[in-house]
Structures are given as C-alpha cells and as structure tokens.
Amino acid sequence: MAKKLVELSGMTNVFFCSTGLEANEAALKLARKFGHDKGITRPEIVVYEKAFHGRSIATLSATGNPKIQMGFEPLIEGFVRVPINNIQSLKDATANNPNVVAVFMEAIQGEGGINPMHIGYLREVRQLCDENDWLMMIDEVQCGMGRTGKWFAHQWAGITPDVMPLAKGLGSGVPVGAVVAGPKAAHIFQPGNHGTTFGGNPLAMRAGVETIHIMEEEGLLDNAARVGQHLSDAFADALATELACGTVKEIRGLGLMIGIELAKPCAALTQQAAGDFTHHQGTKWAQVQGHRGRQGQIPARLC
Numbered sequence: 539m540a541k542k543l544v545e546l547s548g549m550t551n552v553f554f555c556s557t558g559l560e561a562n563e564a565a566l567k568l569a570r571k572f573g574h575d576k577g578i579t580r581p582e583i584v585v586y587e588k589a590f591h592g593r594s595i596a597t598l599s600a601t602g603n604p605k606i607q608m609g610f611e612p613l614i615e616g617f618v619r620v621p622i623n624n625i626q627s628l629k630d631a632t633a634n635n636p637n638v639v640a641v642f643m644e645a646i647q648g649e650g651g652i653n654p655m656h657i658g659y660l661r662e663v664r665q666l667c668d669e670n671d672w673l674m675m676i677d678e679v680q681c682g683m684g685r686t687g688k689w690f691a692h693q694w695a696g697i698t699p700d701v702m703p704l705a706k707g708l709g710s711g712v713p714v715g716a717v718v719a720g721p722k723a724a725h726i727f728q729p730g731n732h733g734t735t736f737g738g739n740p741l742a743m744r745a746g747v748e749t750i751h752i753m754e755e756e757g758l759l760d761n762a763a764r765v766g767q768h769l770s771d772a773f774a775d776a777l778a779t780e781l782a783c784g785t786v787k788e789i790r791g792l793g794l795m796i797g798i799e800l801a802k803p804c805a806a807l808t809q810q811a812a813g814d815f816t817h818h819q820g821t822k823w824a825q826v827q828g829h830r831g832r833q834g835q836i837p838a839r840l841c
C-alpha cells in the first residue's frame with residue numbers, strides 16, 4: 539500500500555492511521571516538529587478561510603468555520619489564517635514572521651463549499667514554500683483518490699506537496715488514513731514522535747490496495763473526469779436561466795467534485811434532494827448536501 543501511494547504521488551514515505559483528522563493531526567505535528575528542529579519554538583502554520591480539516595481540537599482549530607469551533611474554545615494557537623487564491627494576502631500575512639513553518643490547505647475545499655485553489659495559486663504557493671523553507675501540506679482527504687480525475691487534485695497544477703494527508707476514499711469504506719511525505723518531511727518524525735494502534739492493520743491495507751487496484755483496472759480516474767464534465771455541462775445547460783438571472787451564482791469544481799452556489803439559502807432544497815436520494819437508493823444517484831446555507835455539494839460516486 540505504501541509502495542503504491544509513493545508511486546502515485548511521487549513522494550517518498552507513508553504513515554498510516556485510520557481517519558482524515560488523524561492524518562491531519564500528524565501533518566500539523568510534522569509542521570511543528572519541522573519548526574522545532576530549526577530552532578523555532580513557537581511555530582505557526584498558514585491555514586485558510588472556509589477550510590475544513592476535521593473535528594479534533596487541533597484540526598478544528600485549523601478549520602476556518604466558526605460553527606465547527608463554537609463551544610470548543612479555547613482553540614489551539616499557532617495558525618495564521620488567509621483567504622484562498624490571494625497570493626498577496628499570503629505574503630502580507632507572513633511578512634517578517636520568522637515563526638511560519640508551513641502552509642496547510644485543501645486543493646479543493648470540500649465542506650467550505652467546493653472552492654478550488656487555482657492552478658496558478660498552487661504553483662505560487664509551492665514557490666513561496668521553497669523560497670522560505672516552509673512545508674507545503676495539502677489535505678487531500680476529500681479531493682484526493684481520483685475524485686477530480688487525477689489521483690490527487692494538486693496534480694492538475696503539476697506540483698508535489700511535502701505532506702499530503704489522505705483518508706475517505708482510500709479504503710472504500712474501511713477506515714484507513716495516510717500521511718504521505720516527500721523528502722523535506724520524511725525524516726522529521728523520529729522513533730517515539732508519533733504512533734497509532736490500528737494504523738496500517740492488515741484489513742485496512744488490503745482494502746486500500748484493492749481500492750487502488752480496482753480504480754486502475756476500471757479506469758475510474760478517466761471516468762471521474764468524463765462523467766464530471768458531463769454533469770457540469772448538463773448543470774450549466776439546465777440552469778442557464780437561473781445563472782443568467784443570478785439565482786444560481788456559480789457552478790464550480792473539478793471532476794466529480796461539483797458545487798452549485800445559490801443566491802439564497804438552500805437548506806429546504808437540499809433536504810428535499812436528500813429525501814429524493816434516499817428514495818432512489820440503489821441507483822447511481824449523486825448525493826446532495828447543503829453547505830453554509832447557499833451551496834449544494836455534489837460528491838457523486840466514482841462508479
């Protein structure tokens with residue numbers, strides 16, 4: 539399983555765990571230890587508005603949604619928050635701050651409302667991380683594993699991160715998470731720095747290997763790109779009037795990770811769609827979820 543993930547990502551090392559938040563916790567620990575190893579005693583990590591990284595104390599602190607954080611304060615410190623796709627904001631927020639050690643982002647924000655990082659932005663962040671000796675950490679828990687038509691969504695930008703947390707689709711329903719590291723991050727953890735009881739267990743590894751095997755054998759990446767394009771085109775067609783008059787603000791995403799942003803709250807609509815989905819279970823329907831009131835997220839099945 540590790541060999542396969544290394545091959546698909548172009549990275550070098552893998553740590554296995556069981557969930558997305560655990561993978562992200564490991565990434566945050568890697569970033570802090572990376573800083574400490576350089577003599578930075580209060581490391582800071584750049585995170586994003588509208589981000590979602592999980593529900594543990596550290597990952598909800600990194601998350602950019604007050605609703606997820608409310609009631610669990612005090613949040614942990616050491617985060618610098620910036621808006622997505624704005625390189626100047628990132629530069630301004632980190633200028634003259636020697637404590638910055640990493641930039642942590644989703645290549646496409648999922649829970650935040652399907653907000654893709656632009657290809658140019660991903661490349662600029664990669665360059666900034668290289669110039670400043672920061673880790674580029676990309677949470678691919680939701681947008682990875684073929685959902686966008688490439689194994690990992692950042693691969694559309696032709697870049698490679700230093701740290702990449704994975705989970706969700708990795709085990710086809712069997713709990714399996716992984717943190718994939720490149721050369722810059724691979725040797726940060728020393729024996730005793732991190733661990734897990736169930737990570738890397740035989741069932742999880744088998745599920746992961748089989749998942750990747752089936753995805754390769756059945757061409758599910760191409761399928762995600764093709765069906766995703768078909769869906770996006772069909773939505774644009776069907777919602778042309780609403781797009782023109784502004785009741786639908788935008789259809790966005792990549793492959794089978796598509797969001798439709800409405801101009802007004804859509805809780806009732808998504809509830810109705812979820813009802814329809816339940817009614818049609820067993821068929822290959824897209825799943826619809828409401829997000830932040832105005833977006834519908836459509837993470838359709840890969841096959």
Ligand SMILES: Cc1ncc(COP(=O)(O)O)c(C=O)c1O
Pocket residue numbers: 557558559560562590591592593644648649677678679680681705706
């Ligand atoms: C981008 C992202 N990161 C992390 C997580 C947390 O994963 P888990 O629920 O497996 O802890 C999620 C879950 O939705 C997610 O979408």
